Amino acid sequence: MQPHVEAMVKSLVAVAWADGRMGDEEHQVLDGLIAAFGLADGDAGEIREYAKSARTLDDVPLGELSADDRRLLLHHAVIVTYVDGHQSDEEKALVEDLATRLHIPEKEAAQVISASTAHAEKLKDLL
Numbered sequence: 001m002q003p004h005v006e007a008m009v010k011s012l013v014a015v016a017w018a019d020g021r022m023g024d025e026e027h028q029v030l031d032g033l034i035a036a037f038g039l040a041d042g043d044a045g046e047i048r049e050y051a052k053s054a055r056t057l058d059d060v061p062l063g064e065l066s067a068d069d070r071r072l073l074l075h076h077a078v079i080v081t082y083v084d085g086h087q088s089d090e091e092k093a094l095v096e097d098l099a100t101r102l103h104i105p106e107k108e109a110a111q112v113i114s115a116s117t118a119h120a121e122k123l124k125d126l127l
Contacts, residue, residue: 001043007064008073009033009047011098014055015077018094022051025083057094062101070102071112078116085124087117 012033016026030051034044065073077098081091099109 001039001046003061003064004066004069005037005039007061008069008076009037009039010050010055011057011060011062011073012076012080013047013051014057014060015080015091015094015098016051016083017054017056018081018091019084019088020054020090022054023084026080027051029080029083057098057101065102070104071108074099074102074104074109074112075116075119078113079120079123082117082120082124087120 013022013030016022016029022030030048034047039047062070074095077095078087081087081095087095095113096109099106099113102109104112
């Protein structure tokens with residue numbers, strides 16, 4: 001697995017754990033991420049094993065991500081926080097922390113989060 005893919009997927013696992021649980025919805029998203037990134041069986045198994053334990057952003061090598069990957073990760077993180085139909089306060093705080101850790105300028109991060117939130121709201125019935 002390429003380092004930037006590993007960082008992206010592991011980051012989204014940490015986002016899925018933001019509310020303290022990894023429910024069925026989050027596991028479905030994880031399976032979708034594994035498929036979307038085309039992870040081979042060994043890599044997919046590694047990620048599934050990684051996701052079994054509670055994770056935080058401290059566990060993730062965010063430095064492996066390009067500027068474009070960082071913005072994409074922030075967008076996906078917002079979507080993941082809505083997978084159960086709403087974004088909790090813990091999830092919202094994690095998204096804001098993620099934006100800071102990704103070194104995305106505050107104004108740009110606010111725009112990405114706002115656009116992603118609007119997107120997630122439209123997708124809620126499908127998530």
